[in-house]
Amino acid sequence: MRIEIINTGSELMLGRVLNTHQQWLCRQLADRGYTVNRQVAIDDSAPAIEGAVREALARAELIVVTGGLGPTSDDRTRDLIAALLGRKLGEDPAVVAHIEGFFAARKRPMPASTRIQAMVPEGASVLMNAHGTAPGLVMEPAGGKNAACRLLVMLPGPPRELRPMFTEQVVPILRERFPLPAPFVCRTLKTSGMGESQVEEKIAGPLRALTDAGMDLGYCARIGEVDVRFVTRGTDAQKNVAEAERIVREILGPLVFAADDEQLEETIVKLLTNRKQTIALAESCTGGAIADRLTNVPGASAVFLAGLVTYSNEAKQKFLGVRSETLAQHGAVSEATVREMAEGARDATGADYAISVTGIAGPGGGTPEKPVGTVWIGVASASGTIAQRRFNAFDRETFKNVTSQHALDMLRRQILGIS
Amino acid sequence: MRIEIINTGSELMLGRVLNTHQQWLCRQLADRGYTVNRQVAIDDSAPAIEGAVREALARAELIVVTGGLGPTSDDRTRDLIAALLGRKLGEDPAVVAHIEGFFAARKRPMPASTRIQAMVPEGASVLMNAHGTAPGLVMEPAGGKNAACRLLVMLPGPPRELRPMFTEQVVPILRERFPLPAPFVCRTLKTSGMGESQVEEKIAGPLRALTDAGMDLGYCARIGEVDVRFVTRGTDAQKNVAEAERIVREILGPLVFAADDEQLEETIVKLLTNRKQTIALAESCTGGAIADRLTNVPGASAVFLAGLVTYSNEAKQKFLGVRSETLAQHGAVSEATVREMAEGARDATGADYAISVTGIAGPGGGTPEKPVGTVWIGVASASGTIAQRRFNAFDRETFKNVTSQHALDMLRRQILGIS
Numbered sequence: 001m002r003i004e005i006i007n008t009g010s011e012l013m014l015g016r017v018l019n020t021h022q023q024w025l026c027r028q029l030a031d032r033g034y035t036v037n038r039q040v041a042i043d044d045s046a047p048a049i050e051g052a053v054r055e056a057l058a059r060a061e062l063i064v065v066t067g068g069l070g071p072t073s074d075d076r077t078r079d080l081i082a083a084l085l086g087r088k089l090g091e092d093p094a095v096v097a098h099i100e101g102f103f104a105a106r107k108r109p110m111p112a113s114t115r116i117q118a119m120v121p122e123g124a125s126v127l128m129n130a131h132g133t134a135p136g137l138v139m140e141p142a143g144g145k146n147a148a149c150r151l152l153v154m155l156p157g158p159p160r161e162l163r164p165m166f167t168e169q170v171v172p173i174l175r176e177r178f179p180l181p182a183p184f185v186c187r188t189l190k191t192s193g194m195g196e197s198q199v200e201e202k203i204a205g206p207l208r209a210l211t212d213a214g215m216d217l218g219y220c221a222r223i224g225e226v227d228v229r230f231v232t233r234g235t236d237a238q239k240n241v242a243e244a245e246r247i248v249r250e251i252l253g254p255l256v257f258a259a260d261d262e263q264l265e266e267t268i269v270k271l272l273t274n275r276k277q278t279i280a281l282a283e284s285c286t287g288g289a290i291a292d293r294l295t296n297v298p299g300a301s302a303v304f305l306a307g308l309v310t311y312s313n314e315a316k317q318k319f320l321g322v323r324s325e326t327l328a329q330h331g332a333v334s335e336a337t338v339r340e341m342a343e344g345a346r347d348a349t350g351a352d353y354a355i356s357v358t359g360i361a362g363p364g365g366g367t368p369e370k371p372v373g374t375v376w377i378g379v380a381s382a383s384g385t386i387a388q389r390r391f392n393a394f395d396r397e398t399f400k401n402v403t404s405q406h407a408l409d410m411l412r413r414q415i416l417g418i419s
Numbered sequence: 420m421r422i423e424i425i426n427t428g429s430e431l432m433l434g435r436v437l438n439t440h441q442q443w444l445c446r447q448l449a450d451r452g453y454t455v456n457r458q459v460a461i462d463d464s465a466p467a468i469e470g471a472v473r474e475a476l477a478r479a480e481l482i483v484v485t486g487g488l489g490p491t492s493d494d495r496t497r498d499l500i501a502a503l504l505g506r507k508l509g510e511d512p513a514v515v516a517h518i519e520g521f522f523a524a525r526k527r528p529m530p531a532s533t534r535i536q537a538m539v540p541e542g543a544s545v546l547m548n549a550h551g552t553a554p555g556l557v558m559e560p561a562g563g564k565n566a567a568c569r570l571l572v573m574l575p576g577p578p579r580e581l582r583p584m585f586t587e588q589v590v591p592i593l594r595e596r597f598p599l600p601a602p603f604v605c606r607t608l609k610t611s612g613m614g615e616s617q618v619e620e621k622i623a624g625p626l627r628a629l630t631d632a633g634m635d636l637g638y639c640a641r642i643g644e645v646d647v648r649f650v651t652r653g654t655d656a657q658k659n660v661a662e663a664e665r666i667v668r669e670i671l672g673p674l675v676f677a678a679d680d681e682q683l684e685e686t687i688v689k690l691l692t693n694r695k696q697t698i699a700l701a702e703s704c705t706g707g708a709i710a711d712r713l714t715n716v717p718g719a720s721a722v723f724l725a726g727l728v729t730y731s732n733e734a735k736q737k738f739l740g741v742r743s744e745t746l747a748q749h750g751a752v753s754e755a756t757v758r759e760m761a762e763g764a765r766d767a768t769g770a771d772y773a774i775s776v777t778g779i780a781g782p783g784g785g786t787p788e789k790p791v792g793t794v795w796i797g798v799a800s801a802s803g804t805i806a807q808r809r810f811n812a813f814d815r816e817t818f819k820n821v822t823s824q825h826a827l828d829m830l831r832r833q834i835l836g837i838s
Contacts, residue, residue, distance in 0.1 A: 013455050015446025016639050016646070018439065022460060027434025036432050037467065041441060041458040048456065160814070220435050227435070281728070287714025288707030291728045295706025296816055298782050306734035309700070309710045309726030311719070315768060319725065319738060349734060363717050395579070397715055 001178060002148070003029065003036045004060040006052050008067040008077055009157065010043040020159060021066050028166060033184030033233070034062075034174065044074045053084055057141055057149045062178065064170075067157035069134040071113040077154060078137065082121035085141050085152075092120040092135075099133045127169045132161040138173060151177055185237040188229045189248055190258045192409045196221040199228065199252070206247050210240055217244075223398070224405030225257075225264070254418045257409070264408045265293040271415050272303035272353075279411070280351035281307035282320050282341040284332065285359040285375060289400040290407055305349045310341070320344030320356075333358050333370050335387045342380035342387075353414065354380045355407050359392075361399045373399065377407045379414045386414065420597060421567070422448060422455045423479040425471050427486040427496055428576065429462040439578060440485050447585060452603030452652070453481075453593065463493045472503055476560055476568045481597065483589075486576035488553040490532040496573060497556065501540035504560050504571075511539040511554075518552045546588045551580040557592060570596055604656040607648045608667055609677045611828045615640040618647065618671070625666050629659055636663075642817070643824030644676075644683070673837045676828070683827045684712040690834050691722035691772075698830070699770035700726035701739050701760040703751065704778040704794060708819040709826055724768045729760070739763030739775075752777050752789050754806045761799035761806075772833065773799045774826050778811075780818045792818065796826045798833045805833065 005025055011017045019041060026036045037060070042048040049068070056063045068077030082089050095118035103110040117134045120126055127136030134156040141149045153170055155162045191199055196219050204217070211217050216231040228248060232240045249256055258267045272279055281291050291307030294300050308319045313332055316322040321344040322337055330336040341356035359375025366372035373393030379386050388410060392402045413419070424444055430436045438460060445455045456479065461467040468487070475482045487496030501508050514537035522529040536553045539545055546555030553575040560568045572589055574581045610618055615638050623636070630636050635650040647667060651659045668675050677686045691698055700710050710726030713719050727738045732751055735741040740763040741756055749755040760775035778794025785791035792812030798805050807829060811821045832838070 011639060012441070012458070013445055014449040014637075015442045015444070015455075016648075018437075018442045020437065022431070023434045023437045025434070026432055030433040036434075037462070038471070039431070039460040043456070052457070160817075218433075220430060229435075283707075283710075287719070287723075288702075288710025288726050288728065289714075291702075291707025292711045292819070295704075295708075295728075295730065295780075296819070298815060300706070301730055301784075304706075305731045306738065307707050307726075307728030307730075308738070309707065309714075309728065311714065311726075312724045312768075315725035318767065319727070348737065361714075365720075396717060400711070400715070 001034065001062065002060040003034055003062045003064070004056045005036055005039040006049075006056060006063065006065045007039065007041040008044060008049055008065065009041070010045075010074065012041045013043040021157075021162065024159070024163065025064060025066075025166065028171070031186045032171065032174075033180045033186070034178070044068060044076060046076060046080055049077060049080050050084060053081055057084070057152070059148050061148060061150045062174070063149055063152045065152065065154045066162060069117065069137075069154060069156045071111070071116050071133075078119065078121070081139070081152065081154065085121070085139060087121040087123060087139070089119040089121055091115075091118050092126060093118075095120065095126060095128075095135050098128055098135070102133050127155075127165050129156060129161050130164060130168075132156060132158060134161070136165050136169065138170075180233075182234045183237040184231070184233050185241045186229070186231045187241045187245060188227050188260050189245060189256050190225050190227050190262070190264075191252055191255045192225045192257050192264070192405075192412075193255050194226065194252075196226050199226045202251055203228065203248050206251060207244055210244050210247075213240070215240055215244060223401050224409065254413070254416050257412060263293075263297075264405060264412070266297050268408055268412060268415075269294065269297040269300050269303055271412065273299065275415070277352040277415075278303050278305050278350075280305050280345045280349035280354045282345035282354060282356040283307060283309045284311060284316070284341070284357060285361045286357045286400050286403050286407070287311065287361075290355060290357070290404045293404055293408070305351050306345075308345055308348075316341060319348065321347065331370070333360055333374055333376060335376055335389070338376035338378040338387050339380075339385050342378035342385055346380040352381060353411060355411050356380070357403060357407055359390075359399075359403065361396050362393075363396070375399075375403050377403070377410055379407075379410050381414055386410070420453065420481065421479040422453055422481045422483070423475045424455055424458040425468075425475060425482065425484045426458065426460040427463060427468055427484065428460070429464075429493065431460045432462045440576075440581065443578070443582065444483060444485075444585065447590070450605050451590065451593075452599045452605070453597070463487060463495060465495060465499055468496060468499050469503060472500055476503070476571070478567050480567060480569045481593070482568055482571045484571065484573045485581060488536065488556075488573060488575045490530070490535055490552075497538065497540070500558070500571065500573065504540070504558060506540040506542060506558070508538040508540055510534075510537050511545060512537075514539065514545060514547075514554050517547055517554070521552050546574075546584050548575060548580050549583055549587075551575060551577060553580070555584050555588065557589075599652075601653045602656040603650070603652050604660045605648070605650045606660045606664060607646050607679050608664060608675050609644050609646050609681070609683075610671055610674045611644045611676050611683070611824075611831075612674050613645065613671075615645050618645045621670055622647065622667050625670060626663055629663050629666075632659070634659055634663060642820050643828065673832070673835050676831060682712075682716075683824060683831070685716050687827055687831060687834075688713065688716040688719050688722055690831065692718065694834070696771040696834075697722050697724050697769075699724050699764045699768035699773045701735075701764035701773060701775040702726060702728050703730060703735070703760070703776060704780045705776045705819050705823050705826070706730065706780075709774060709776070709823045712823055712827070724770050725764075727764055727767075735760060738767065740766065750789070752779055752793055752795060754795055754808070757795035757797040757806050758799075758804050761797035761804055765799040771800060772830060774830050775799070776822060776826055778809075778818075778822065780815050781812075782815070794818075794822050796822070796829055798826075798829050800833055805829070
């Protein structure tokens with residue numbers, strides 16, 4: 001089965017917006033056993049849209065088109081596709097009512113222009129938009145020179161409208177219209193503390209029987225983590241993936257920190273919540289990036305007490321009690337300082353754990369002894385304080401990402417008692 | 420002139436990685452007067468790459484292909500394109516030397532597999548990779564059924580290798596090979612405090628003479644800001660864009676906060692640096708997001724003293740001196756609390772300005788009186804403290820983005836004395 005995604009929008013071609021639809025839709029489909037073969041982005045012009053859709057109609061069984069369903073003059077997708085498929089447009093009273101209700105609920109007048117979004121091509125099914133006004137549309141192109149295409153789905157551009165519409169309304173249609181030939185199971189285990197080749201070296205052999213029997217095994221190296229992905233098909237799919245997971249967890253133990261979409265910050269919040277423990281942060285060079293990640297997790301307030309972003313030496317002294325002699329003797333980027341920062345944050349907040357980070361993010365501030373990228377990370381707890389030196393020589397934002405990943409993983413290991 | 424981008428990589432089709440190349444390359448090209456017509460992403464397989472490249476060769480004058488130049492078995496781009504264009508591959512001693520030097524500088528042994536990256540198609544120019552081992556390649560397909568294509572550029576996949584290679588090496592080639600028919604000038608002004616339609620209403624009329632004379636005028640609504648983009652061509656391009664900028668700045672005044680790529684946090688750091696003033700933060704619901712943004716700006720340490728992420732009530736009292744009566748009487752999300760937070764952060768750090776934020780990010784924690792999305796923002800300075808209530812009912816991460824944008828803009832207005 002061939003699947004193509006078409007993203008429309010002149011802003012895409014001008015590089016004004018980032019196309020997050022590609023990754024999101026590809027991932028949603030892949031994890032359900034449907035692999036996308038091609039994604040195309042084009043501008044809003046009629047020739048560009050017609051050209052891309054016409055080619056896909058002749059080639060792909062499923063086409064997903066995003067954008068161009070709104071009320072403005074550059075929203076042309078609906079009209080152009082209806083014309084390409086030879087369907088007339090008619091106003092759908094249910095959609096009109098939905099749009100009216102949308103504005104009424106917000107106590108705002110309904111702009112006349114929005115009514116055009118109720119125009120539905122003959123024979124199309126409507127996907128109501130729970131978070132906006134433009135409905136999605138599902139069409140079944142019928143034979144002829146469009147013989148390849150069995151289903152064409154149009155989705156509105158804004159991600160917060162597109163995403164729930166896809167998972168709640170499109171996925172069930174796909175499952176019905178394109179049943180998988182055999183059960184499909186996909187599972188990702190996330191690991192930390194080893195490189196991609198080390199992970200492969202440890203697990204590829206023990207998984208050989210399963211991969212020989214048809215299981216796909218993939219690796220993906222990310223910042224501070226390596227993902228291991230299993231995909232199996234067939235009647236034993238569930239059993240085989242479970243067996244693969246058992247083998248990997250047995251070999252790697254607590255190096256596996258999460259599965260599927262879980263982020264490391266979610267793992268931390270879960271671990272602490274289950275243990276009814278709390279965390280405080282003392283960040284210098286990461287500048288609040290760790291606090292930001294932890295507080296992205298719903299429910300973080302149950303475990304996260306405070307984050308002290310102590311950029312200046314005075315702030316390190318005042319809020320964390322770092323001693324001026326320590327700063328004078330060892331400098332702000334040193335093991336002695338990072339230890340006092342962690343212990344100071346723990347004492348000041350009464351948290352069970354405190355993470356501290358101090359380093360040189362760059363581009364300025366490096367010295368021959370402490371070049372840009374040098375960073376000390378500390379974790380204080382009832383069992384004492386540990387500190388590690390790392391060298392993360394990247395651009396400023398990557399430095400913050402990598403360092404926050406290292407710090408959160410150090411905390412995770414400390415919580416679990418992994419050396 | 421027709422331009423197409425082809426991104427290769429099975430991870431793209433599985434949704435394992437986000438394709439940032441599209442936006443970055445499209446933006447780089449558009450801002451220099453070259454508009455991309457189509458972007459295609461496909462997997463690593465030979466039929467997918469051959470199909471996409473063959474179609475583009477027949478259609479586009481410039482093709483940029485990313486990925487698939489590395490040393491592993493799924494890096495097939497170089498070989499497949501050489502075959503498509505009928506060129507033999509030969510080892511380039513300069514590339515071998517570069518790869519050897521790359522590993523020598525890092526005191527790591529050179530894996531034998533990396534040597535394949537020195538294979539260069541006959542007639543191709545090599546773009547040395549300052550940040551990795553795989554060189555970029557520039558080819559000139561010659562006539563025949565590939566008549567459309569005059570230049571095909573292959574770039575390595577990692578962004579930190581691709582980006583400098585493109586700006587430093589590819590752009591000069593494009594300028595030489597595809598000189599613009601007329602001077603091209605592009606300028607973006609970033610505004611805050613008004614919606615897209617309000618901005619358009621104010622400036623479209625006064626800019627009419629310029630747009631009638633051929634200037635493109637575009638709007639792009641983002642979180643808490645609206646971008647206005649002018650594009651002109653011709654001998655008067657520079658003069659016309661300057662005139663458009665003058666008109667917009669005269670009408671909107673300090674609502675224009677930056678130009679081109681500058682972010683609001685950069686504007687703030689610049690403003691404070693020029694005035695030799697300092698800033699402290701007291702964040703609750705934004706959880707460090709504002710500190711994170713400010714510290715993404717190189718040189719932030721000159722103006723940013725400390726950020727206190729006071730998630731718990733105890734932390735608000737201890738670090739900011741918020742009174743327990745205030746919390747008991749008005750609650751943590753209230754004007755009284757946000758004022759005490761800002762003043763407390765300013766007092767505790769001695770900063771010239773302090774921003775405070777307290778609100779309900781959700782999904783839990785809302786009440787009928789203070790629903791999810793309710794947020795108070797305060798700014799304290801020598802001239803007193805101001806506080807505003809906002810209602811940012813979004814998912815958690817969008818809530819943090821929007822609220823941090825509001826808070827930074829409130830600070831900007833306070834610094835500049837804009838009411």
